[in-house]
Amino acid sequence: MLYIKVTLFSEERNYMAKPPLGNRTLIRAINRSAVLNMIKTHGSIARTDIAQFTGLSAATVTGITAELIERGLIIEKEEGDSSGGRRPILLAINPSGGYVIGIKLMEHQVIGALTDLEATIIAKHIEKFPDHSLGTITDTLVGVIDKLLLDMDIDKAKLFGVGIGLAGIIDAKKGNLRYSPIFGFRDVPLGKLLRTRLEVPVFIDNDVNTLTLTEQLFGSGQGIDNFITITIGRGVGMGIVVNGQLYRGANGGAGEFGHTVIDPEGPPCACGKRGCLETYVSDPALLKMALKAFSDGEMTEEVRTIEELNALAQVGDHTARAIFKQAGEKLGIGIANLFNIFSPQEIIISGEGVRAGELLFEPMRASIEQHVMPGLDVQDAVIRIDVWDDDVWARGAASLVLQEVFNSPLNIEKTEDNVIAF
Ligand SMILES: [Zn+2]
Known part of the structure; x- marks a missing residue:
């Protein structure tokens, strides 16, 4: 039976769900994602334009971009307009600055894709399930991830994380599969299970949400x-x-x-x-x-x-x-x-x-x-x-990880126990 609770004066509501704005680390993270997003959206852009478009001071932009260059996330390109003076140095995302694996978990198979920071697919692998038990499914997922890393000779340290999209009701914050009509699972902590085995951040969400993230980050x-x-x-x-x-x-x-x-x-x-x-x-x-x-x-x-x-x-x-x-x-x-x-x-x-x-x-x-x-x-x-393309689902799952890099921390519901180091 559906139980509808009516609360007139909620004391349960958490008005402090987000960290207070005075937090310097948080402000730094917000600025960093704003700069990264600006560079991604423009393709290549000069520091002065980043400062102008984001409203950040020139000193802040210089500090953040220096840090991002050192971490290999962005690169300098000398391609600016040379109208008269010196060519301005442009900044661009370094696609190979890190990698992400996106996985679409389907009824009979797993489609896994290794992507760069621009969600461009570098390698793909498809594996079918012999049965629908939880053990078989986690083994297959781990197998696909290991194979992609091995085939492309990617060091796990360069893997930002694994994103998994599937149909059903998913508590993305906890990484819990609340209900999967395909597999019949209820309340399975799939994120935690995989994180323990893989030792990398693992994000799980409803497949349509992952696709929506791709549209937000890279699409229309x-x-x-x-x-x-x-x-x-x-x-x-x-x-x-x-x-x-x-x-x-x-x-x-x-x-x-x-x-x-x-x-x-x-x-x-x-x-x-x-x-x-x-x-x-x-x-x-x-x-x-x-x-x-x-x-x-x-x-x-x-x-x-x-x-x-x-x-x-x-x-x-x-x-x-x-x-x-x-x-x-x-x-x-x-x-x-x-x-x-x-x-x-x-x-x-x-x-x-x-x-x-x-x-x-x-x-x-x-x-x-x-x-x-x-x-x-x-x-x-x-x-x-959209013009349909079969790779969209796997790119979507990859975007689940990439949003942690490009989206403002204020716009992301933080997943418990998942921290991407960048
Ligand atoms: Zn219905």
Whole structure:
């Protein structure tokens, strides 16, 4: 039973969740991430411009950049504009200043990628699980990480950490897997288990949150304080950035967009409820509808995969097109609700499902316009549709570690026992 607690005067609320601002170490860390982020965003930039854009004093910028050069995180390049005088020295991120491993933990396999500081994939390794026991899964994860380091001859001292993204409810702060619908695990301290074996920082989060971090650090979410990432494919997920910070909700349960109810009388959902958005939009839902249409004699061809359904719709099959149209309309209702609640500057749609293209997105846009509250000016908000690339999930998991380097400490929920030395 769902127990809703109403507290009128909360004494439990921790008003001092963040360290006090007088803390000099914290201020130094905030400034350092601001400088690093500025260099990353510009590609290469002069010290004077860093000072101007961040508002930090020239002396502070000089001190911080000297420290970052010494640690090998940034490098000097003599490439500035030489209009008349001496060429200014530009600073850039040293991609090989450190490495990160990003892992997407899937139902039957682990996809691991070794990336540099710019989340560029250097090496990739995929390993399948023989079974779903916790022992097998941790052994496979450790095996993939060791192999990536060994193959590329990377010293563990240069590994900033390991980021793991998977579907489910994850308490990122504690590194706990609270509930995994794929593996059936409840309350597994996966972060701690791996940290003990690997002796490097290990970060775990919901896979859609990791993807949202990649958008924030390296993608179209750069410099945007309020945006939402929606993923479509096997399920429907959501990552929320509010005031520059990833919003995880209490205990990491935020963003279950796929299980928001569109119609309480609708089709049954895997979660046990009825009419969730996923039952109209996810790949398995679309295939189920296609199968029914075929057995009812409404569709000429039997399709077994989402690619086949897509191909059939592309050549003009009316029923196949109607299935995508309905999915787009329902997704549009869900997104209109998100606009009403969050009023984001940008909504990024990602995931394998974007391959359906305009079959899905044309009805989606019409549906958003139809259902959003008048006066919200959604035409000013950008809806960006990602070009899908299979490496996105692993890069996302790597970003879970990279955010510790580039994001302000004020915007990161610190993970217990995880300290990156840089
Ligand atoms: Zn559901």
